[in-house]
Amino acid sequence: MRDRKIFVGRKIRTVRQEHGLTQAAFATRLGISTSYLNQLENNQRHITAPVLLALADKFSVEMRDFAGGDEDRLLADLAEAFADPAFDGQPPASQDIQLVVQNAPAVAHAVLSLHRSLRQSGERLAALDDTIERRGALVEPSPYEEVRDFFHYIGNYIDELDRAGEALAGQLDGMGRDRLMPLADYAARQCGIRVIVETAAGGPFTLRHYDEKSRLLRLHSRSGAATNAFQIAHQIGLVAYRELIDPVVERADFRSQDAAAVCRIGLANYFAGAVLLPYERFLTAAQELRHDLDLLAERFGASIEQVAHRLSTMQRPGRQGIPFFFARVDRAGNITKRHSAAKLQFARFGSACPLWNVHRAFENPNDILRQLAETPDGRRYLCLATVVTKPSAGFFAPVQTYALSLGCEIEHAGHLVYADDLDLVRDTAFEPIGVSCRICERVDCHQRAVPPLKRRLTVEPNRRGQLPYSF
Known part of the structure; x- marks a missing residue:
């Protein structure tokens, strides 16, 4: 696997301009020539390790910021x-x-x-x-597509909301596994919100219902403590932290009010995750427990989905965790949630690669599946997949079932308990996967659903292999 050359001229130029330096002065601080700096800024030369170290030392630049994510x-x-x-x-x-x-x-x-x-x-x-x-x-674009892209391109990390959620968690006297009552008490004392967890006999299942006039928040007992605690934190975010949420929505400059409303919900969800899984405490626990999802969920009284999603947001400047990718996939292969702090990127349209282990998770609903995978660009990953089922409202009510995927580049696999007995060196241990059939150019894939859109096909009527065409 070849090392990838990184061209970051625009980022270097931004750092120089933020410090108000000429190219000559900036080059002197870095210990390089002005002509070399000019070539770097115009992407005629790739950045090297010594220059990265000099940027980190002289200008307090995070080297991960130049990793090309x-x-x-x-x-x-x-x-x-x-x-x-x-x-x-x-x-x-x-x-x-x-x-x-x-x-x-x-x-x-x-x-x-x-x-x-x-x-x-x-x-x-x-x-x-x-x-x-x-x-x-x-x-x-649809409101959901526009909001999805917004979170995608900001790296799914909002510093002001993350720190506010962490500060609120600190005010709640270091919540243990039972976060429901402390959050309900805070909502009542500080926000004037009364919380009722009720059991509805029949009728539609309502996860959360807030009446603005009476300031009454109704939750469902079948949701479970972790979900109800999340919903209380979500409502606190919408009511008490609007001065932090609204500026983020305004900066996004969405095309429609619908997209702004969808984003506001997403930001309240982000805040709730930061409250229930506060950054420093959660990151320390993740490192201590070597990112064991079950142990993290048990320690924080959270769901597996909450833990996996939170792991993908650990990108605070100067205190980053492992860059994970995270996705939630339904039985039809539709990606209903996606984020990647890793190099792996998900297809914007169509279904995911059928060789990805997230699809096999539905066949093993009680297990966490592991897969060593390699994408067509030669990058290698440790992929985890498991199934989650949402609580139903009774025997005749529909049940929501999803597969979750969490993974990281193989260089970080040693920090995960799931890699301890895997062969991370042998080439044949890695399964070839792609992003989506329509943009994957593997010629020997036995699970290909459609041909790649950029390649000319050869169809031989007298010969048939695994596919009715070649390219």
Whole structure:
């Protein structure tokens, strides 16, 4: 597996400009020549370890900030967009796409917005969707898509909310496993919110219902203590921490009020996670317990999903945890939640790779499955998958079942208890997976659902292998 050269000219230029230095002065502080700095800023040279160390030492720059995480997300999304048949003709080379991402990220985001609009237009026209008549329906992303991308590109970490949630957890006298009563007491004393956990006989299952006029918060007993504690913290966030949530929504500059409302819910959820799993305490416990999901859930009185999701947000500057990816997948393969602080990026459209172990989790509902996986770019990962089932409202009520995926790059696997008996060296131990069939160019995949969009197919009527075509 080859080392990847990292070009971060725009980030270096930003650091220099923030300190108000000329290229000559900045180069002197770094101990390099002005011409070398000029080449770095214009992405004509890749950054080296000595320069990274000098940036960290002289300008207090986090080296992880230069690891290309944001560019990797954008590069993967842009490559997927250009794989669409709508860009028929001569698709740009991967080097050209990388140059756009590195030097003109705003252009890259604009192309993604255009591609999303084009795709939605085609889908709605093909389905004769009723929304074709609505003003702007063909060109605007759905509110959930817009909010999903917002969290995706900020790295799923909001510092002000994270620290506020952690501070509130400290005020609650170091909550143990039982967080329900301390949170309910705080809601009553500080927010004037009365909490009732009730049992509803029949009727629709309501996870949370807040009446603004009476300031009464109704929760369902079947949800369980962890979920109800989360819902109380969520409501506290919406009521008492609006002055922190609203500015984040305003900075996002969403296209619609619906997207802003969806984001506000997402930010309240983020705050609740920070309250129940406060950053420093949770990160210390995760390192001590070597990221054992069951032990972390037991220690904090949380659900496995809450723990796995929180692990993917441990990106506080100067105190980062392992960069995990996290996803929640339904039985049809739809990714209903996704975030990646790792190099692995999820497909924006379509289903996930069928070789990914998250799909096998439904066959083993009581286990945590492990998989050593390698993506087409040569990067290797430890992938964990398990199934969660939401509480039902009775025998005839539908049951929600999801598979969760959590993983990290193989270089971090030694910090996870799940890797202790795995062979992390043998090449054949790693299963080849992709992101999505439509953008994966593996030629020998036995589970391929559709051909890659960028490759010309060869169809031989007198010969048939695992697939009815080759490329």
